[in-house]
Amino acid sequence: MTEIKVAIIGGGGFMGYAHSLGWALAPITADTGATIRKAVLVEADEDRAKAAAKRLNWDEWSADWREVIARDDIDVVDIVTPPASHAEIAIAALAAGKHVFVEKPITNDLADADLMQDAAEKSSAVSQVGFNYRHAAAISFVKHMLDDGTLGHPLQFRAHYTQDVGALGRVLSGWRAKKGAGGSGVTGDIGSHIIDLASYLVGDIESVTAIIGAKDPAENSAWLSDDQRREGQYLDDAALWMTKFSNGAIGSFAATVYASGRKNRMFFELECTGGTVEFDWNHSDEIKLSLVSDKPDQQGFRTVSLNENHEDYWYPLGGMGSGYIDDAALQLQKFVRAIVEGRAGSPSFADATRTQRVIEAVMRSADSHQWVNVDEVTA
Template sequence: MNKQLNIGIIGYKFMGRAHSNAWLKAPLFFDIPAHPVLKVACGRQQESVSDFAQKWGWEETETDWRRLIERPDIDVIDIALPQNLHYEIALAAAKAGKHIFCEKPLSMSSRQAEEMLKVCEDNKVVHYLNHNYRRVPAVAHAKKMLEDGKIGRIFHWRCCYQQDWIVDPEFPLTWQLKKEVAQAGPQWDLNSHAVDLAHFLVGDISTVSCLTSNFITERPIANENSSGNLSAEALGSEKGEVTVEDAALMMVRFKNGAVGSFEATRFATGRKNRLSFEIYGSKGSLVFDMEKMNELQYFSLADPEGDQGFRTILVTESAHPYVGNWWPAGHIIGYEHAFVHAVVDFVKAVEEKTPISPDFSDGLKIMQVLEAGLQSAESGRQILL
């Protein structure tokens, strides 16, 4: 494998680390048609981005994303930033002919998403939206089971995405709690993942009803570099308004007639990052819990009556999606591996000129559902899509 694909990443914190690890690991475990080269890491603070680049093996650094995009030697722009920064960067990257690997949620609005999609299509660049949970082997295997008709006609979808990191009222007013940066709270951050999985596994959504709630409306103002640090040095006595919701509950009807529910919250005490879904059909059921990400629960009405019950499928065999490239059967994988799988599929799409999903068209559909949810919560009415 001699061909190289030069990557420029913008952003160097949580997602910057996760993406960097994926670019590094993908060619070590998978046979892919081009070798990703960690060419340039970009961030506003030179010292911080230099430390990041040295640690992860990025060859060069840059503090102006526009200069990075203008470089003729960069093939891919990796956007590992908060959602309020995606729109402008993605438009510039697409117009420069760069392929785009973009962190979710796609944008601040469906209007932005529509323009991002159009510009990418007009410039014929690959555009990937990193809803990485699609590429958890257990989720990918659930998709195959659904396509094979294992549970029959789908009646119900039930999904929860639960975290607890802001239960403490002294947790600072970070960017995730500000509408001007985050657009919304868990409805945007968490339900974007949940809606993507629903689209992937069940189908498109036709109606949305939603309610939202705020439990803590003011929080201590953190200094710019606190990143959620609760130390006295990071927090002052002044408080600021929380301008996004703390929890969102949606009920939906799918175009295929199934009904579904979504719970997204940052106030589920004891839940650090629990994404779970249940799918109930005419022939059986599937249940997944991210806290047990190598397992899939399956119930089948085809089993003898006296033997029926939920069985655990340990999704660690070479027959399961992606798994054969990792470890021997029974050796589990973790959160970071779904990012590697995304990189593998992205590189193949770029080199083989094939589609990849989710892309910005999927992101647009997600934005439309999330916006409908907020509109429903505000108006108290069901919203038709």
């Protein structure tokens, strides 16, 4: 069986933890056709690299990602650094012939995303972006019901991604709060996940109209005005946007880090001609389902509890609470299968660049107060 040797760049942070567990779990829970070696953990400095490699069980550590991607014995480069550094590392890794997994958002900057897409398309290596939620077993179940016609044609998608970290005065990592390093703010950070899910389940987003809100951390009052936000170069802490999809469906989206009590709640409802599904990440192994074809005296929502009959649900018993690390492993399993079978990774750099274009459309619409056509957004 092929052995795949992985180097993780930025492995001492939040995603370093999730991916380290994901790489360990991936070959245990499914046969991907390869064994995985957690070969090298790279961090910004030697002490951090050494400590993280030991704690997260990597064979070696390094404080120099360039030296690591130049090594002949590394097959996969897994990039979990902040988004502003994704393009440089990913493009160099692809040029060195490595398969590349990069965390979401693909980058903060559309021009960089275009370069990354171009590099991926010119390379024979496999590349994939870390929109992990689309791989959850519940989402695979919804996707099947769309693909086999059970749900019919998508009509309306409404999604929320809400957290309370801003309300509590917490910032997960310093880079998230800084212009440039943190991209737009919540739209690029958590909003990108619901854009990816919408694109995966419903189809391409054609046009967008948006409003965004930013908070002055010193002021315990409402959102800043647009002028104050621009002058202070504040990132968006909240965003609302509506969309038209290319297939005629419509959508609405909300993202905020000022939702007291919301602990990473990602929620959506999708109404289709044949029925409705509802998903809440805080109940990640359940789907609420109503079908138009239900008997007249049995209409309404039922809760489907994921179990061993659902694809990607790997416990032999339902109700085991599949969660974030299961999801980290699922996306890496699919990436490894793509490498072994010589297929493209999904979501691809092109998919994630399209998501970046939607994020940029949200920002431009919030500034212009106009609808923005996603295809017309250029870097």
